[in-house]
Amino acid sequence: MKTSYKYLLLAAAFSLAACQQESEDTKSSKETVKQEQAVDKGEVKGAEAKHTETTRVDEHSYGNLDEVELKHLDLELNVNFEARSLEGFVDITFDRLKDGVSTLVLDTRDIDIQKAQYMTDAGWVDTEFDLADKNPVLGSKLTVELDDNTTKARVYYRTQPQASGLQWLTPEQTAGKKHPFVYSQAQAIHARSFIPIQDSPAVRVTYKANLKTPKDLLAVMSAFNEPDTELDGDYHFEMPQAIPPYLIALGVGNLEFKAMSDRTGVYAEPGLLDASVAEFNDTEEMVKVTEEMFGPYRWGRYDLLILPPSFPFGGMENPRLSFITPTVIAGDKSLVNLIAHELAHSWSGNLVTNATWRDFWLNEGFTSYVENRIMEELYGKKRATMERALDVQGLRQEVEALPKGDTILNVNLDGRDPDDAFSGVPYTKGQMFLTYLENKFGREVFDEFLVEYFNSHAFQSLTTEEFKKYLNENLLEKHPGVVSMDEINVWIHEPMLPEMMPNPTSDAFTTIDSKTKAWLGGETQLSEMGSAEWTVHEWLHFINNLPEDLKLEQMKQLDQAFSLTDSTNNEIAHAWLMLAVKTNYDVVMPRLETYLVSIGRRKLIVPLYRELMNTDEGAKFAKRVYKVARPGYHPLAQGTIDEIVGK
Ligand code: BES
Ligand code: ZN
Numbered sequence: 001m002k003t004s005y006k007y008l009l010l011a012a013a014f015s016l017a018a019c020q021q022e023s024e025d026t027k028s029s030k031e032t033v034k035q036e037q038a039v040d041k042g043e044v045k046g047a048e049a050k051h052t053e054t055t056r057v058d059e060h061s062y063g064n065l066d067e068v069e070l071k072h073l074d075l076e077l078n079v080n081f082e083a084r085s086l087e088g089f090v091d092i093t094f095d096r097l098k099d100g101v102s103t104l105v106l107d108t109r110d111i112d113i114q115k116a117q118y119m120t121d122a123g124w125v126d127t128e129f130d131l132a133d134k135n136p137v138l139g140s141k142l143t144v145e146l147d148d149n150t151t152k153a154r155v156y157y158r159t160q161p162q163a164s165g166l167q168w169l170t171p172e173q174t175a176g177k178k179h180p181f182v183y184s185q186a187q188a189i190h191a192r193s194f195i196p197i198q199d200s201p202a203v204r205v206t207y208k209a210n211l212k213t214p215k216d217l218l219a220v221m222s223a224f225n226e227p228d229t230e231l232d233g234d235y236h237f238e239m240p241q242a243i244p245p246y247l248i249a250l251g252v253g254n255l256e257f258k259a260m261s262d263r264t265g266v267y268a269e270p271g272l273l274d275a276s277v278a279e280f281n282d283t284e285e286m287v288k289v290t291e292e293m294f295g296p297y298r299w300g301r302y303d304l305l306i307l308p309p310s311f312p313f314g315g316m317e318n319p320r321l322s323f324i325t326p327t328v329i330a331g332d333k334s335l336v337n338l339i340a341h342e343l344a345h346s347w348s349g350n351l352v353t354n355a356t357w358r359d360f361w362l363n364e365g366f367t368s369y370v371e372n373r374i375m376e377e378l379y380g381k382k383r384a385t386m387e388r389a390l391d392v393q394g395l396r397q398e399v400e401a402l403p404k405g406d407t408i409l410n411v412n413l414d415g416r417d418p419d420d421a422f423s424g425v426p427y428t429k430g431q432m433f434l435t436y437l438e439n440k441f442g443r444e445v446f447d448e449f450l451v452e453y454f455n456s457h458a459f460q461s462l463t464t465e466e467f468k469k470y471l472n473e474n475l476l477e478k479h480p481g482v483v484s485m486d487e488i489n490v491w492i493h494e495p496m497l498p499e500m501m502p503n504p505t506s507d508a509f510t511t512i513d514s515k516t517k518a519w520l521g522g523e524t525q526l527s528e529m530g531s532a533e534w535t536v537h538e539w540l541h542f543i544n545n546l547p548e549d550l551k552l553e554q555m556k557q558l559d560q561a562f563s564l565t566d567s568t569n570n571e572i573a574h575a576w577l578m579l580a581v582k583t584n585y586d587v588v589m590p591r592l593e594t595y596l597v598s599i600g601r602r603k604l605i606v607p608l609y610r611e612l613m614n615t616d617e618g619a620k621f622a623k624r625v626y627k628v629a630r631p632g633y634h635p636l637a638q639g640t641i642d643e644i645v646g647k
């Protein structure tokens with residue numbers, strides 16, 4: 001198997017994370033979850049149940065969504081770096097959907113609950129609560145007793161240092177080395193590790209938050225952030241737009257802000273601020289072209305928070321404030337499709353949201369499609385096509401290795417952790433489905449459909465079934481005879497990649513393929529490859545398509561000609577290091593060690609550890625390096641790599 005591009009790797013990282021959960025113990029608990037929930041919710045199980053699912057049922061939440069509808073949160077939290085804990089309380093305001101509702105059922109994971117109250121005319125009164133035993137996937141169900149009328153509850157709590165949704169960093173683990181840092185990552189089901197909440201994407205809340213921090217640090221949230229906030233250790237936030245819990249986010253550190261336009265800017269540690277602004281200063285243009293294509297940006301400001309290199313993802317679309325890995329600061333804007341992607345979620349995902357994690361492709365497929373449209377608009381067709389072709393090559397390789405069920409867009413999670421089914425499928429198969437519709441109906445018609453889809457579902461969550469109905473009524477039936485519902489069902493419910501899938505081809509890549517062939521056949525020299533003009537994408541295609549049985553002599557020639565071991569582009573370095581491990585080109589080992597110790601982004605490091613573990617020598621190296629690197633990694637990355645390398 002050849003090295004692939006982003007999704008294959010990202011998926012590898014996730015499926016490994018999944019393995020972590022796959023102990024017998026966990027499996028049986030998962031079964032228990034499924035059964036408990038079926039009973040709790042009066043859900044009918046069986047094949048037909050899949051199509052009668054409503055947005056008020058989520059197999060990944062214990063919450064009584066059918067009884068209580070959350071509306072608003074007020075958070076009062078002290079950010080305690082010594083104890084590695086958020087301490088305080090949350091007030092939850094809700095509507096009652098039925099008569100006789102006597103409990104508020106919430107999700108938690110590893111949270112200490114100190115007290116629960118509800119609001120009466122006479123003020124707050126203490127109430128009973130029950131914190132159930134921990135389920136390894138879902139965490140602990142928290143049941144708060146209510147009286148007959150109350151619509152507000154308060155929970156006093158403390159997060160634990162190992163909260164899966166938080167990373168606490170020592171000063172040494174930051175760029176500046178002087179101040180600690182903490183940030184949250186709630187998607188998919190980690191909000192419950194730092195807020196007791198109905199942690200389902202079908203839930204939407206507005207929120208206000210007060211965060212108390214050490215005085216010299218700045219706090220930011222996925223809410224309105226005042227660009228020139230005074231540093232005083234006391235920060236107030238307001239998010240007036242209703243968002244799902246997985247989009248609630250915070251970051252606290254030695255952060256400075258620099259504006260890129262009236263509504264876009266960057267928060268970063270001082271040492272990274274200028275490089276970040278230089279890399280990402282097309283953001284305003286990105287917002288503009290997306291608005292022109294898909295309707296207004298409805299969230300006010302759009303800022304970026306640059307995280308420490310241990311952030312386990314490329315980016316996270318927290319509303320008004322995308323969280324971004326510093327590993328894409330390449331100096332040449334070559335990896336800014338990440339920004340286009342996280343920005344695109346302001347339409348697909350944050351505005352129109354998957355109702356359950358089975359509908360994740362509605363978030364990521366639409367976002368990958370919009371991302372690529374932004375890239376085309378801003379950087380031209382050639383680059384957009386190359387990015388699509390790299391992703392599709394990755395997808396084709398990936399589906400061969402995935403369990404068949406996980407190649408279905410509307411995947412059956414069947415009591416599994418949503419992370420277990422993570423792959424490039426919702427991303428690239430989803431994107432290709434929409435590209436197929438665009439090709440069939442024409443860009444103009446399809447864009448009109450998308451604009452209306454975003455408008456009519458703004459600030460709502462929907463299931464795949466609801467999407468299909470909307471698609472049928474607003475596209476298929478309006479233009480009869482173009483695409484049938486049978487074809488739609490193949491895309492959405494059948495495994496693997498359909499025959500009708502578009503196959504993006506890049507002329508630039510075809511040229512590289514023939515030159516590579518000529519070099520491998522001994523007909524030409526590396527100096528004749530024409531590589532002086534190559535973009536990062538061409539380099540990635542070139543390296544990803546080199547045979548894995550290259551001779552050491554050939555690896556040496558490549559390195560001498562192109563200095564690949566010294567590449568400062570983290571994606572190119574990743575592709576090259578993968579090839580080097582596979583071909584036993586051990587010249588790279590010192591570079592590989594630095595790479596693994598300084599980066600915590602799972603997509604970049606997990607495949608390398610896994611490849612290393614294939615040989616005794618490699619495994620020895622991996623174990624030694626992991627010992628040094630592990631304390632700097634996010635709990636999610638630690639969990640994943642513990643499974644591969646051992647603690
Ligand atoms: N929302 C995702 C990240 C995510 C997915 C976190 C599932 C937790 C669970 C984000 O928008 C994303 O897709 N990031 C990619 C960006 C890439 C596709 C350009 C990443 O992190 O690599
Ligand atoms: Zn995404």
